Amino acid sequence: MTMTDVTSIVLDELAAVLSGAQIATGARAEGNRRDQSEGTLSGEPLAVVFPASTEEVAAVVTIAAAHRIPVVPQGARTGLAGGANAIDGAIVLSTTRLKKILAIDSANQTATVQAGVRTIALARAAEAVDLFYPPDPGSWRASTIGGNVATNAGGMLCVKYGVTGNFVRQLTVVLADGSIVHTGQRTIKGVAGYNLTALLVGSEGTLGVITEITVGLLPKPASPSGVSATFATTADALAAANAIVAGARRPSVLEFLDGACIAAINAFDPDSALPAGASALLLVQSDEIGRAHDDVEAYAEVLWAGGAGAVTIAHDPAALEQLMSARRLLHPAVQAVRGGALNEDVTVPRSQLSALLLGLAEIAMELGVPISTGGHIGDGNLHPVIGYDPAVPAEIDAAHAAFARVIALAISLDGSASGEHGIGVLKRAHLDDELGPVLRDLQRRVKAAFDPHSILNPGKKL
Numbered sequence: 001m002t003m004t005d006v007t008s009i010v011l012d013e014l015a016a017v018l019s020g021a022q023i024a025t026g027a028r029a030e031g032n033r034r035d036q037s038e039g040t041l042s043g044e045p046l047a048v049v050f051p052a053s054t055e056e057v058a059a060v061v062t063i064a065a066a067h068r069i070p071v072v073p074q075g076a077r078t079g080l081a082g083g084a085n086a087i088d089g090a091i092v093l094s095t096t097r098l099k100k101i102l103a104i105d106s107a108n109q110t111a112t113v114q115a116g117v118r119t120i121a122l123a124r125a126a127e128a129v130d131l132f133y134p135p136d137p138g139s140w141r142a143s144t145i146g147g148n149v150a151t152n153a154g155g156m157l158c159v160k161y162g163v164t165g166n167f168v169r170q171l172t173v174v175l176a177d178g179s180i181v182h183t184g185q186r187t188i189k190g191v192a193g194y195n196l197t198a199l200l201v202g203s204e205g206t207l208g209v210i211t212e213i214t215v216g217l218l219p220k221p222a223s224p225s226g227v228s229a230t231f232a233t234t235a236d237a238l239a240a241a242n243a244i245v246a247g248a249r250r251p252s253v254l255e256f257l258d259g260a261c262i263a264a265i266n267a268f269d270p271d272s273a274l275p276a277g278a279s280a281l282l283l284v285q286s287d288e289i290g291r292a293h294d295d296v297e298a299y300a301e302v303l304w305a306g307g308a309g310a311v312t313i314a315h316d317p318a319a320l321e322q323l324m325s326a327r328r329l330l331h332p333a334v335q336a337v338r339g340g341a342l343n344e345d346v347t348v349p350r351s352q353l354s355a356l357l358l359g360l361a362e363i364a365m366e367l368g369v370p371i372s373t374g375g376h377i378g379d380g381n382l383h384p385v386i387g388y389d390p391a392v393p394a395e396i397d398a399a400h401a402a403f404a405r406v407i408a409l410a411i412s413l414d415g416s417a418s419g420e421h422g423i424g425v426l427k428r429a430h431l432d433d434e435l436g437p438v439l440r441d442l443q444r445r446v447k448a449a450f451d452p453h454s455i456l457n458p459g460k461k462l
C-alpha cells in the first residue's frame, strides 16, 4: 500500500468519527504546524483534528494506533519548546474544541474542566464563586489548562503557591491504544497505586492525551499590593531578593528584570514606563488578607535597606497591573530588539543564583551575544533571552552556542534546563547531561510502558 493510500484510508476513518469541520488538511492545517518557540523544526501533518469530547479523542487515537501514525496533542500552541510542533505525517490533535467548564464544586473547592479551557477562563470561573486558581503563566489569556498540565506550567504566583502540578487532583486521559482512564482522586489525600497523575503532569503529550482535569482551588486571597525597586547592579537586586525570601513574610510575586529587559520593555511599549537607566528591577507583591499593605511597606523597607535607587509602592490595582503587564512583555519585547530570540528557562537552587547571573554575563561577553535576563528570581527560575538577527547566520550560530552554554551552566550549578517551559524538541540534546544514562533509560522504559509503539508525540521530551 502506498503512503497516499494510507492517507486516504485514515482520512476516511477520521471522517467517520468527526464532522468535516473538525478535520483540516493542506493549507487549512498550516496554522497548526508550530508553537511559539524559535529555533525548532516542524513537519507537515497528515491532518489536524478538533475533537470535542473524550470519546472523540479516543476514536482519533484508536485510528492512529491501528495505523501506527504519530499523534501530536496541541493546546493553544503558546509553548516555547516546540512540544506542540507538528511531525511529518502525524495527526495533530487540537484540544481547542474541548472548552467546557464542567463543574465548579464549592464544597470541595475543586473545578473540573475540559483540557482546551483557557487558563484565564478557569481562573475567572473560580473567582466568580470566591475561589482561586493560582497558576498564572504569562500566556494565561491564551494557554489551555491541558497545555499547562502537560508542561507543568509555572508563572509569577508560583513563588507562593507552587506550579500547575500542585493543583491537579484528577485527569481523564486517552492512552496510546485509545482506551480512556481516570487517574487520581477527588479527595485531598489518596495513595492507592502509583501516582500516575503526577507522572502525566509535565509529560508534554508523550504519555497520553489529557481530556479532562480536576484541580484543587483555594479561598480567594486579598487584592494584591506591590512595590518595585531599582538597583545599580544585579548583585544588589539579588541580595535584596534574598533578604525578602529570608524574611517571615511570604511574597506572592518576586520577579526580576535586568537593565536590558527594562530598556527593551520600555522601547516595545512606552506605556510600560519602567524606571529607565536602572541595571536591575525587583517587583514584589503581597496578597495576604488583612496584611497586604503592611507586607508591602515592610518589603519597601527591606528594598531601601538593600540599596534600592527608586522604590515605588503600588497599592492601587491599576498601578500594580501596569507593572505586571510590563513584566509580562519580557519575551516579545526582548525578541523585538534584534528580531530573533532564543528563550531560556533555566532554574537553579536559589543559593546558586549569583553564580548563574555571573556566568550569564561571562557567556554573553565571551560569545559576543546579547543576553537579557528576567524572571522568577524568588524561585530560582530565570529566563535569559538570547537575541540575534535572523538575517545574520553568524549571529544565529552564536545564539545557539550561547543557548547550549547557558543550559550547561545551569546543570553545573545543580539546576535544570527547564523550570517550566518543558523540553519539547528544543532542549532534548541536553537531557543526557542532566539525567545521566541510567535515569534516561528508566524514563524511556516508562514511556514504552505507556506507549509501546511510540505514537504519542514521538521525538519530544525524552
Ligand SMILES: Cc1cc2nc3c(=O)[nH]c(=O)nc-3n(C[C@H](O)[C@H](O)[C@H](O)COP(=O)(O)OP(=O)(O)OC[C@H]3O[C@@H](n4cnc5c(N)ncnc54)[C@H](O)[C@@H]3O)c2cc1C
Pocket (backbone or CB within 6 Å): 035, 036, 072, 073, 074, 075, 076, 077, 078, 079, 080, 082, 083, 084, 095, 115, 136, 137, 138, 139, 142, 143, 144, 145, 146, 147, 148, 149, 150, 151, 152, 153, 154, 155, 156, 204, 205, 206, 208, 209, 210, 211, 331, 332, 420, 421, 422, 424, 457, 460
Ligand atoms: C508570552 C508567553 C509567556 C509565557 N509565560 C509562561 C510562564 O510564565 N510560565 C510557563 O510555564 N510557561 C509560559 N509560557 C509557555 C507556554 O505558555 C506554556 O508552556 C503553556 O503551558 C502551554 O500551553 P498551551 O495550551 O499553549 O500548550 P501547547 O503549546 O499547545 O502544548 C504544550 C505541550 O503540551 C502538550 N499538550 C497540550 N495539550 C495537551 C493535552 N491536552 N494532553 C496532552 N498533552 C498536551 C503538547 O503536545 C506540547 O508538548 C509562555 C509562553 C508565551 C508565548
